[in-house]
Amino acid sequence: MKRILISLLAITAFTSAALAAPLSFDFKDPKGVNNVVFKLDAPLEAINGSASGITGTVSFDPANPAATAGRIVVATASMHVPNPTMKEHLHSAMWMDVAKHPEMTFEAKSLKNVKTTGDTTTAEAVGTMSVRGVTKEVIVPVKLTYLKDKLAVRSNGTMKGDLLVLRANFTIKRSDFGINPRAPEEKVSDAIELSLSIAGAAPR
């Protein structure tokens, strides 16, 4: 009897642990919705563009959002601006050097100042950002929205699982990452405003 009880307790504990395990959300987006918008101030017109080549995984535990960690990768070749000459410059060695640095990454190692209300968590993600081969420590304000069982709705019933929406608005400095340091600030601002809106899926 004692052995049966111990076995039952062990099974319950194991099942609970398995259920409470963090979910791994894949941010590769077959729908092409995920994007990061960038903006740099310039005299005639602000340089506005976006990148859509986003991949990466984030580990998120709905029962413990503070334990969130992950890595988001943006393909630099997917960066687009509406002016073709500007786009050519953006991809060139002086700016993003797409040929030599095909990816820029943000790796979140921990969250601080975590506040959760319902399915939404706001926090500051502490991690590193790598652009043009330069890695810097950054703190990024993030908003995470956990959408339980919404993968089926998004995939027209072909998949079951959860979605995690990640939003972040923050600013980095061009000079910190060696992005065309010769360009004077009167012509292009040093500050690059970034706005990340991405959704990841955790199929079951």
Next chain:
Amino acid sequence: MKRALQFLAVAVALGATGLWLVTGANRGWTKTSVPRKTLDDVTGIEAITYEKAFKPGLDFLGAAWLGASVLASASLLIRRKPTNESKL
């Protein structure tokens, strides 16, 4: 020849200005694509796709006017053929 260059200069200036006005008088740089935003109902994310569209900007207008000025200036360097009256 002189008349042809002057006509061409006016045509370039008017044509470029007309095209700039018709396409929305874009006061920024020339664009060959425009962003189109669509809302993803489930996630609430605004997806951005780019559609091909030519939107001339102030750089296009400036280049066209510069070209027109060059043509008009060139026309001033060409002497008119003397007419029969002036020969007399």
